[in-house]
Amino acid sequence: NTGTVIVGAGQSGAQLALSLRELGYPNRITLIGDEEHLPYQRPPLSKEYMSGQLADSELPLRTADYYKKHAIEVVTADPAAQISREDATVTLASGRRVPYRQLVLATGARNRRLPFEGGEPANVHYLRTRDDAARLREALGGAKNVLIVGAGFIGLEFASVARLAGAHVTVVEMADRVMGRAVSEEISAYFAARHTAWGTEVLCSTSIDEFQRAEDGRVTAVRIGDRTLPVDLVLVGIGVLPNAELAQEAGLAVGNGIIVDSGLTTSDPAIYAIGDCASHPRPETAGLVRVESVQNAADQARFLARRLCGQGGHYTDVPWFWSHQTGDKLQIAGLSQPTDTTVVLGEPDTGRFSIARIRDGRLAAVESVNSPGDHLASRRLLANGVHVSEEQLRQPGFALRKAIH
Numbered sequence: 001n002t003g004t005v006i007v008g009a010g011q012s013g014a015q016l017a018l019s020l021r022e023l024g025y026p027n028r029i030t031l032i033g034d035e036e037h038l039p040y041q042r043p044p045l046s047k048e049y050m051s052g053q054l055a056d057s058e059l060p061l062r063t064a065d066y067y068k069k070h071a072i073e074v075v076t077a078d079p080a081a082q083i084s085r086e087d088a089t090v091t092l093a094s095g096r097r098v099p100y101r102q103l104v105l106a107t108g109a110r111n112r113r114l115p116f117e118g119g120e121p122a123n124v125h126y127l128r129t130r131d132d133a134a135r136l137r138e139a140l141g142g143a144k145n146v147l148i149v150g151a152g153f154i155g156l157e158f159a160s161v162a163r164l165a166g167a168h169v170t171v172v173e174m175a176d177r178v179m180g181r182a183v184s185e186e187i188s189a190y191f192a193a194r195h196t197a198w199g200t201e202v203l204c205s206t207s208i209d210e211f212q213r214a215e216d217g218r219v220t221a222v223r224i225g226d227r228t229l230p231v232d233l234v235l236v237g238i239g240v241l242p243n244a245e246l247a248q249e250a251g252l253a254v255g256n257g258i259i260v261d262s263g264l265t266t267s268d269p270a271i272y273a274i275g276d277c278a279s280h281p282r283p284e285t286a287g288l289v290r291v292e293s294v295q296n297a298a299d300q301a302r303f304l305a306r307r308l309c310g311q312g313g314h315y316t317d318v319p320w321f322w323s324h325q326t327g328d329k330l331q332i333a334g335l336s337q338p339t340d341t342t343v344v345l346g347e348p349d350t351g352r353f354s355i356a357r358i359r360d361g362r363l364a365a366v367e368s369v370n371s372p373g374d375h376l377a378s379r380r381l382l383a384n385g386v387h388v389s390e391e392q393l394r395q396p397g398f399a400l401r402k403a404i405h
C-alpha cells in the first residue's frame with residue numbers, strides 16, 4: 001500500500017498533502033519533516049511574530065487533529081537521509097524505510113552562512129525556521145545595538161521590527177542598493193529613504209572589514225573603514241541555497257536547485273520537486289528559475305496535486321510576493337529582470353504608487369507600495385495575458401484596473 005511520500009514538511013509539502021486530500025486522492029500520504037514542529041507559516045517569523053503581535057500558537061498551518069482526520073501521516077524531526085530509486089524507498093535518519101509510488105521533494109532552502117574562524121559566535125543569528133525566530137526574538141529583547149548583514153527582504157523586515165523594539169540598527173549591504181536582486185531602483189530608493197527615516201542606518205556599497213570578538217567568541221563590534229560600531233546582536237540575511245543534496249545524491253538532475261520540467265517532474269518520472277528547492281521553466285523567461293515565495297510554494301503544490309490525481313498541463317501561475325517594512329506594504333506581481341525598463345504609476349512622495357516593469361514594449365511585472373488595488377489588477381492582467389503596452393502605461397492618468405476588460 002504505497003502512496004505519495006513528500007520530503008519536507010514546509011509550506012509546499014503541507015499544501016500538497018492538503019490539496020491531494022481535497023481532490024479525493026485515495027492513497028497513503030506521508031509528509032516527512034526534519035523540524036520538531038508541525039508545518040507552519042514562515043512569513044510572520046520576520047514580521048508579526050518577531051514584533052510579538054502573533055503568538056506561537058498561530059503559526060501552524062493546520063492542527064495535529066486536522067492531519068489525523070485527513071489520514072496524512074506527518075513525521076517530525078526525522079529527516080530523509082537517502083533516496084533509493086531502485087526500490088522506490090526513502091530512508092529516514094532514524095533508519096525507517098518509507099516506500100513510495102510517487103516521491104515529492106519539497107525540501108525548501110537554507111540560509112547562506114558567513115564563515116567565522118573558530119565557529120559561529122553565539123550572538124550571530126540567521127532566520128529561516130521557527131526555532132531561529134524564537135531565539136532571535138529573545139535576543140532582540142536585550143539588544144541595544146543590532147547589526148544586519150544584507151539588505152534583502154529578511155534583513156530589512158527584521159531591521160524594521162528591531163527599530164520598533166528600540167534598538168539602534170545598522171544595515172550593511174555590499175550591493176549599491178537595498179533589495180537590489182528583486183526590485184527596481186525606484187523601489188530600492190523609496191525603501192532606503194523610509195528605513196533611514198525610521199531611524200536605521202543603511203550602508204550600501206559597504207562591507208565589514210573586521211568582526212571584533214570577545215573571549216567567548218561573541219561579536220562585540222565591527223570595523224567598517226575607519227569606523228567601529230558596537231554590536232550586541234548580528235542578523236545575517238545574505239540569501240539562501242536550495243536543499244538539493246538529497247536529489248543530487250540520488251542522481252537526479254540538479255543545477256540551481258532540483259531541475260524539473262513544466263509539469264514539475266524531475267529527471268526521474270516518479271519524482272517531483274516543488275517550492276523553493278525547484279528550478280523550473282517559465283513561459284516568460286528563457287532559462288530555469290527558482291522562485292522563493294509562498295505563492296510559488298502553494299501554487300506549485302496545488303498544481304502537482306491535480307497532476308497526481310490524473311490531470312495534465314504545465315505550471316504557468318503568475319508569481320507574486322509581499323513584504324512588510326517600515327509600516328509600508330510592498331507587493332510584487334510577475335517576475336522582473338534586471339534589463340526591464342520602468343514606468344512610475346502615481347506619486348512616490350505620497351507613499352502610494354506602483355512601478356511597472358516593461359520588457360519588449362509590454363508590461364512584465366508590477367511593484368506596488370501601499371497600493372493593493374494596483375497589485376490585484378496587475379495579477380489579473382498578467383494571468384490573463386492582457387497586452388498592456390508601454391505607450392498605454394505612459395499615458396497620463398493611466399490606471400492598471402482600467403486595463404482589465
Ligand code: FAD
Nearest residue numbers: 008010011012034042043079080108275276292293294297
Ligand atoms: P520551506 O517552507 O522552507 O519547507 C521546507 C522544509 O523541508 C523545511 O522544514 C526543511 O527543514 C525541510 N527539509 C529540508 N530537507 C529535508 C530532509 N532531507 N528531510 C525532511 N525535511 C527536510 N514569502 C512570501 O511570499 N512572502 C513573505 O513575506 C515571506 N516572508 C518570509 C519570511 C521569512 C523569515 C522566511 C524564512 C521566508 C519568507 N518567505 C516569504 C519565503 C517563504 O516562506 C518560502 O518561499 C516558502 O516557505 C517556501 O516553501 P517550501 O515548502 O519550498 O520550503
